Amino acid sequence: MSHHPETRAVRPPVVAPVEGQPVSVPIHQNATFAFDGPADVAAAMAGPDGAFAYSGYTNPTVRALELAMADLEDGAAALATASGMAAMNSVLRGLLRHGDHVIAQRQLFGGTVGALADLAGRWGVEVTYVGTDDPAELRAALRPESRVLVLETIANPTGHVPDLPGLLAAAREAGLVSIVDNTFATPLLCRPIEHGADVVVHSATKYLGGHHDVVGGIAAFADRERYVAAWNQAVTLGTVADPFGAWLVLRGLKTLPLRVRRQCDNALTLARRLVGHPAVAAVHQPGLPDHPSHARAGRLLAGYGGIVAVDLAGGSAAVEKFLGALRLVLNAGSLGGTETVVSHPATTSHRHLDPEARRAAGVGPGLVRFAFGLEHPDDLVADVEQALSVAAG
Numbered sequence: 001m002s003h004h005p006e007t008r009a010v011r012p013p014v015v016a017p018v019e020g021q022p023v024s025v026p027i028h029q030n031a032t033f034a035f036d037g038p039a040d041v042a043a044a045m046a047g048p049d050g051a052f053a054y055s056g057y058t059n060p061t062v063r064a065l066e067l068a069m070a071d072l073e074d075g076a077a078a079l080a081t082a083s084g085m086a087a088m089n090s091v092l093r094g095l096l097r098h099g100d101h102v103i104a105q106r107q108l109f110g111g112t113v114g115a116l117a118d119l120a121g122r123w124g125v126e127v128t129y130v131g132t133d134d135p136a137e138l139r140a141a142l143r144p145e146s147r148v149l150v151l152e153t154i155a156n157p158t159g160h161v162p163d164l165p166g167l168l169a170a171a172r173e174a175g176l177v178s179i180v181d182n183t184f185a186t187p188l189l190c191r192p193i194e195h196g197a198d199v200v201v202h203s204a205t206k207y208l209g210g211h212h213d214v215v216g217g218i219a220a221f222a223d224r225e226r227y228v229a230a231w232n233q234a235v236t237l238g239t240v241a242d243p244f245g246a247w248l249v250l251r252g253l254k255t256l257p258l259r260v261r262r263q264c265d266n267a268l269t270l271a272r273r274l275v276g277h278p279a280v281a282a283v284h285q286p287g288l289p290d291h292p293s294h295a296r297a298g299r300l301l302a303g304y305g306g307i308v309a310v311d312l313a314g315g316s317a318a319v320e321k322f323l324g325a326l327r328l329v330l331n332a333g334s335l336g337g338t339e340t341v342v343s344h345p346a347t348t349s350h351r352h353l354d355p356e357a358r359r360a361a362g363v364g365p366g367l368v369r370f371a372f373g374l375e376h377p378d379d380l381v382a383d384v385e386q387a388l389s390v391a392a393g
Contacts, residue, residue, distance in 0.1 A: 027247045028052075028060040048231045057235055061243040065218075065250050069208075072187040072253075073200050075220035077227035079234060080246055084183065084203025085111050086239035087217030091199050092116075092148070093237070094229035095177055098124045101146040105132045105162055107155035107361045109181060110350035116150070117352075129360065132162030133292075135170040142174050149176045153192060154184035154301075157309040157345050157369040158362035159286045161293035164300060168196035177226065183207070183336075188260045189301045193222050199230075204249045206336030207306075210259050213337075214248035216241055259338065259374060263306030266340070266372035266380060271308045273381050279318070279392040281366065284309040307335070308370045309345075309362075316365035318391040319344055323368070325390035328375065328383040335371030340380055342370050 003011070033052050035041045044053035052060055062080050070078040081087040092115065096102070102116060106129045119125040128141045132151065149171040151162050164180070171178045179199045180192035186207045192200050202208055204216035217239075221227040234240050241249075264287075271285035286297035287304030297304055312318040323331050323342065332341040333348045343349065350363045358364070372380070 025061060025064045025247060025250050027243050028055075029243050030059075031055050048228060055243060056238065056240055058240065059243045059246070061250070062241050062246040065241070065246040068250065068253060069187075069202075069218045069220055072191075073182070073220035074191050074193045075200065075222055076224050078218055078220040079227060079230050080204070080241035080249075081217040081219070081234055081239045082241055082245070083215050083239070084201065084205060084217040085115065086234070086237070087201050087203075087219040088112055088179075088181070089115055090230045090234040090237060090239055091179055091201060091219050091226075092119060094226065094233045095148055096123065096125055099145055100125050100148070101143050102127045102148045102150060103138060103141050103146060103176070104129055104150040105152060105155070106130060107132075107158055107160045108150065108152060109156045109183075110345075110352045110361075112150065112181065113350075113357065113361075114352035132160070132167060135163065135166040138167055138170050139174070146174065146176060149178045150181075151178065151192075151197075152181040152184070153190045154286065154297075154305045154307065155362075156184060156349060157307060157367065158284045159291060159293065159297075159305065159307060159309060160362070161286055161297040161300060163296065164190075164192060164195045164197075168192075172196055184305050184307055185301060186256060186260055188257055189264075189303045189305065193220070195300075198222050199226060203336075204252075205334055207260060207263075208252055208256065209249045209336070210252035210256060211248075211337050212332075212334065212339065214245050214252070216245045216249050218249075260303065260306070262374050263372050264303040266375070266377050267306045267308050267370070268304060269377040270370065270372065270380055270384065274308070274310060274384070277385075277388060279313050279322075279388040280310055281313045282311040284311075284362070306372045308372070310368050310370065311364060312366045312368065312388075312391060314366065314391060316346075319366055319368060321393075322387050322391035325387035326383055327386075328379055329370070329387075335369075338374045340370065340373040340375055342368055345369050 044051040066078040130137045180197040183203045200220045202218040268287040285308045286293045
């Protein structure tokens with residue numbers, strides 16, 4: 001049948017390889033998929049496991065990322081979302097109801113604390129913050145309405161490493177669903193599901209994407225039931241990942257092992273150089289022998305992470321001079337890419353918290369957080385040391 005030129009212009013042939021598979025995952029940059037009949041469309045849109053029908057639900061490129069992350073985290077399924085907080089909120093809203101109780105670690109990312117505070121205000125969800133060195137503190141916080149435990153593998157920004165095996169075992173005994181933010185560790189340093197976690201969350205914006213050019217999130221699940229609940233929330237909230245963003249994260253995964261190793265090495269090198277510096281009051285990095293989590297991090301992690309937090313001796317006044325004097329290290333609010341960045345958590349990642357909550361999270365006015373990239377460590381040392389001289393002057 002011959003069509004008019006206008007019709008032929010908008011209906012070019014769709015070419016798919018018959019032989020020879022693409023080495024890189026293709027970008028399926030389309031919103032909708034066509035079927036032979038309405039029953040097929042309805043079946044495809046009935047849940048997360050059907051045929052691809054609409055990229056607001058899922059997409060072949062997005063699915064490839066989800067399969068890759070489920071495999072890396074040893075999970076049964078994974079959900080890719082538009083941001084790390086989209087992943088966390090989809091999971092929390094899939095698990096919690098009005099009047100439920102959440103137990104969370106005291107040293108927690110400010111955005112997660114903000115999300116829990118919003119649930120408390122809107123849904124009447126109550127939250128108790130506990131230390132993470134003794135499972136007995138978790139058990140003491142339990143209530144009949146306790147439903148969820150929230151942890152971080154490596155706490156932002158102090159590098160505290162919780163007793164994952166002990167806490168996750170106590171949570172399972174109490175019937176809690178455990179969520180572990182594994183952003184700072186990545187699956188290369190720790191796989192929390194192996195220690196008993198139910199859900200693992202990542203800001204894919206950080207190390208997984210790894211190039212400061214994509215915003216995304218991932219939640220990996222130990223069982224499919226909780227995956228389906230979170231997927232339903234992601235569809236309702238409109239937070240499913242887009243194909244191009246998913247493709248950028250897939251591209252980042254290919255170099256993740258190489259980047260994470262170099263970032264860990266750079267972080268430990270700089271941490272060691274800063275210990276005892278006259279302009280530095282304290283250095284927080286679990287690879288240092290005097291860090292409170294050093295022994296536990298050595299047992300649980302395959303590396304100490306790429307983050308170093310530093311308390312400047314001059315407090316907030318020194319912070320302004322120090323950050324302004326850096327020339328190679330970039331002042332930036334995010335992290336995990338190929339470039340080394342620094343931020344002031346009290347006014348960025350933990351700005352949502354009141355002063356008391358910031359103190360509980362280990363965030364003082366003089367704290368700065370380095371997230372190390374792939375530059376040569378000597379260049380990073382030189383830049384940081386000259387900026388410290390300016391801050392102390």
